[in-house]
Amino acid sequence: MSKGFNDRSWLRISALAFGFAFLYVPILSLIVYSFNKSRLVTVWGGFSTEWYGKLFDNDQILQAAWLSLRVAAINATGATILGTCAGMALARFGKFRGRTMLTTMTTAPLVMPEVITGLSLLMMFVALEQLIGWPEGRGMTTITIAHITLTLSYVTVIVQSRMASLDISLEEAAMDLGARPAKVFFLVTLPIIAPALLSGWLLSFTISLDDLVITSFVAGPGASTLPMVIFSKVRLGVSPDINALATIMISLVTIGVIVAGVVMARQQRHRERDMQLAIAGLKDEKT
Amino acid sequence: MPMHKLPFVTSIHSLLARFGLTGRAAVIAVPYVWLLLFFLIPFVIVLKISFSETAIAMPPYQPLVQWVGDRWSDIRLHINPGNYLYLWEDSLYVRAVINSLKVAAISTLFALLIGYPIAYSIARAKATTRSILLMLVILPFWTSFLLRVYAWIGILKNNGLINNFLMWAGVIHEPIVMLQTDFAIYLGIVYSYLPFMIMPLYANLEKMDLTLLEAAADLGCKPWRAFMTITLPLSMSGIRAGCMLVFIPAVGEYVIPSLLGPPESLMIGKVLWTEFFNNRAWPVASAVAIALLLLLVLPIVYLQRSQARDAEGAA
Numbered sequence: 001m002s003k004g005f006n007d008r009s010w011l012r013i014s015a016l017a018f019g020f021a022f023l024y025v026p027i028l029s030l031i032v033y034s035f036n037k038s039r040l041v042t043v044w045g046g047f048s049t050e051w052y053g054k055l056f057d058n059d060q061i062l063q064a065a066w067l068s069l070r071v072a073a074i075n076a077t078g079a080t081i082l083g084t085c086a087g088m089a090l091a092r093f094g095k096f097r098g099r100t101m102l103t104t105m106t107t108a109p110l111v112m113p114e115v116i117t118g119l120s121l122l123m124m125f126v127a128l129e130q131l132i133g134w135p136e137g138r139g140m141t142t143i144t145i146a147h148i149t150l151t152l153s154y155v156t157v158i159v160q161s162r163m164a165s166l167d168i169s170l171e172e173a174a175m176d177l178g179a180r181p182a183k184v185f186f187l188v189t190l191p192i193i194a195p196a197l198l199s200g201w202l203l204s205f206t207i208s209l210d211d212l213v214i215t216s217f218v219a220g221p222g223a224s225t226l227p228m229v230i231f232s233k234v235r236l237g238v239s240p241d242i243n244a245l246a247t248i249m250i251s252l253v254t255i256g257v258i259v260a261g262v263v264m265a266r267q268q269r270h271r272e273r274d275m276q277l278a279i280a281g282l283k284d285e286k287t
Numbered sequence: 288m289p290m291h292k293l294p295f296v297t298s299i300h301s302l303l304a305r306f307g308l309t310g311r312a313a314v315i316a317v318p319y320v321w322l323l324l325f326f327l328i329p330f331v332i333v334l335k336i337s338f339s340e341t342a343i344a345m346p347p348y349q350p351l352v353q354w355v356g357d358r359w360s361d362i363r364l365h366i367n368p369g370n371y372l373y374l375w376e377d378s379l380y381v382r383a384v385i386n387s388l389k390v391a392a393i394s395t396l397f398a399l400l401i402g403y404p405i406a407y408s409i410a411r412a413k414a415t416t417r418s419i420l421l422m423l424v425i426l427p428f429w430t431s432f433l434l435r436v437y438a439w440i441g442i443l444k445n446n447g448l449i450n451n452f453l454m455w456a457g458v459i460h461e462p463i464v465m466l467q468t469d470f471a472i473y474l475g476i477v478y479s480y481l482p483f484m485i486m487p488l489y490a491n492l493e494k495m496d497l498t499l500l501e502a503a504a505d506l507g508c509k510p511w512r513a514f515m516t517i518t519l520p521l522s523m524s525g526i527r528a529g530c531m532l533v534f535i536p537a538v539g540e541y542v543i544p545s546l547l548g549p550p551e552s553l554m555i556g557k558v559l560w561t562e563f564f565n566n567r568a569w570p571v572a573s574a575v576a577i578a579l580l581l582l583l584v585l586p587i588v589y590l591q592r593s594q595a596r597d598a599e600g601a602a
Contacts, residue, residue, distance in 0.1 A: 005577075011404075012404075012408035012411060012412070013408070014410045015404035015405055015407070015507070016405060016407045016409070016412075016420065019401065019402075019404070019408075019481075020423060020522060022401070022478065023423075023424070023427050023478075023481065023482075024423075024427070024480070026438035026439055026442060026478070027427065027435065027438060027446055028426050028431065029435075029441060029442060030434065030437055030438045030441070031507040035439060038320075039442055040446065042441050042444070042445060042446055042447045042448055042451065043451070045576075057438075062317075072342070078334045081432035081457070082317060082318045082321055083318070085314045085315070085317050085318045086318035086319075088323075089314055089318070092317065093311065093314075096315060098315070098319060101319075102315070102318070102322070103591070103592065103595075104320055104329060105319075105322040105326050106318070106322065107591055107594070108326070108587060108591075109326060110532075111531070111535040111536055111538055111587060111590065112539075112583075112587075113535070113538060113539020113540070113556055113579065114305060114535075114536075114539065114556075115541055115556045115559045115560060115576070116327075116333075116539060116579060116580055117540050117557075119333060119559065119563060119572060119573065119576050120329035120330050120332065120333045121329055121493070122575065123332045123333050123336055123569075123573070124325065124329035124332055126329060126346050127332050130346075145325060147325055148321075148325075149322070152318065152321070152322075155519075156318070156544070181310055181311070182310055182438060183294075186527060193349045201342050202429075203429070206429050206430075206431075209431070210431045210432055210433060210544060213542065213560075216564075217563070227433050230433055230434070230437070231433060231542070234433075234437045234440065234546065235423055235545070235546070236442075237440070238437075238440050238444070242437065243441075245434075246431070246434040246437070249430070249431055249434065250430050250431075250434070253363050253431075254426065254430075255431050257426060257429055257594075258326055258463070261422065
């Protein structure tokens with residue numbers, strides 16, 4: 001590489017240092033202050049883990065967390081199934097009637113302000129209830145439907161881009177050998193796109209666990225998710241048990257992302273090795 | 288036993304095929320119908336409600352169509368443009384829209400100025416470090432948005448991290464008021480949406496042909512000039528995508544202005560929330576939503592066009 005654009009590496013390193021400090025200092029400050037004895041949160045009063053104990057005595061937070069986790073798991077599964085269908089249709093089916101419409105409907109929720117999506121979903125649920133009596137009231141069902149609608153777009157984008165970069169010849173070979181499309185999908189395509197499905201599932205799970213605005217619109221008076229409880233608490237200012245909760249959530253997510261990353265990288269290596277062996281085998285047969 | 292050898296499955300296949308319902312059609316239809324039902328039709332309902340009158344009832348609006356007798360001619364249509372006139376006449380809403388556009392535009396500009404050097408530096412890093420750096424950009428996006436915004440309260444408030452540090456260092460003697468200001472809103476938006484800016488910029492800069500820069504350097508072009516005449520124009524599609532991904536959701540942002548901004552801050556997302564939750568004015572809230580949607584249709588279409596163009600270019 002020529003010297004002309006390589007001798008400015010200090011500029012790039014300082015850009016990265018500044019950028020990552022900006023991204024991570026707030027997160028680190030949350031974690032550090034969760035171990036603060038003082039109720040004032042940002043005034044250091046010595047090391048303590050008492051806020052973690054207080055957190056597990058708080059029934060309201062525990063109930064909300066349990067509801068959020070259940071919604072997030074159902075949502076992630078539903079969104080992954082629907083998003084995989086949409087992603088596959090967009091990546092593999094070429095031109096079909098309604099393609100533009102499907103593209104629009106899967107990408108628009110990604111940028112749509114949440115107040116609009118939330119309000120319109122609620123209006124839909126109210127209208128449906130008047131019309132056919134379902135869904136009865138609002139609660140876990142409506143929250144889950146709303147979250148699936150939002151997160152299936154993320155899965156679609158992930159699956160579509162993964163399939164677009166995927167070598168189609170494997171699937172064609174299976175078809176040539178007489179496998180039905182469904183069988184090709186479950187035996188050839190699915191194992192290859194499995195990492196994309198895993199990241200889609202995890203992303204849907206975390207988005208659902210975190211969503212406040214859409215959830216507030218479609219949740220009934222009886223159902224409060226974790227973000228709704230957090231929001232009503234932090235509106236009144238900082239609160240040390242929220243810092244403890246944040247630390248737990250951040251640690252879980254970080255561990256999850258790292259484990260998923262390692263698993264995916266290992267699978268990728270295995271697959272590449274298998275492919276190389278297969279290609280080497282083919283060459284051996286020819287000679 | 289292979290699936291297609293089962294007689295039962297085969298008969299279902301032929302039955303479905305008779306109605307034109309192949310597996311392929313089902314794969315398209317399932318997400319299609321879902322999105323039609325829970326994404327597109329809801330907008331039509333919001334549009335309908337935005338033309339109805341507020342009522343003290345549940346739901347709190349009057350039906351648009353009423354049958355006053357039992358013949359078809361007894362249909363009465365109540366189309367009420369009053370909600371839109373109200374939005375137009377009460378200067379609060381117009382000011383909120385203008386302010387939201389301003390806040391979103393300025394935040395987007397700062398996100399670009401901060402995000403571009405980061406994306407550029409990652410794209411030009413060694414391949415081995417690149418994936419780690421990329422992971423570090425994405426990781427905050429996986430952690431709770433609400434909690435990351437909350438973190439800034441602890442940093443910005445009067446006895447928060449920054450003020451405590453500056454007072455301890457003796458730079459200031461009175462705390463600087465940063466929380467509940469417009470500055471905090473800008474900061475919150477730039478911080479929360481920065482990964483959305485970096486990712487498309489990175490994707491664009493990473494696939495750039497570096498030999499162009501080498502050629503320019505060989506011909507005696509200064510690095511800065513090479514950047515301005517080659518790298519920057521070539522990364523325009525990434526800049527467009529990143530800016531739209533930040534700008535569009537920022538216009539309707541609710542959480543950041545309500546946690547970090549001043550109580551009287553006028554953002555259209557906050558106004559909609561108040562109309563709906565505090566005033567229970569569903570028709571007015573619907574009219575605000577439709578107005579906001581109309582405002583954002585152009586940027587959304589623009590984003591989708593430019594992404595479709597990029598996808599074609601890559602294929």
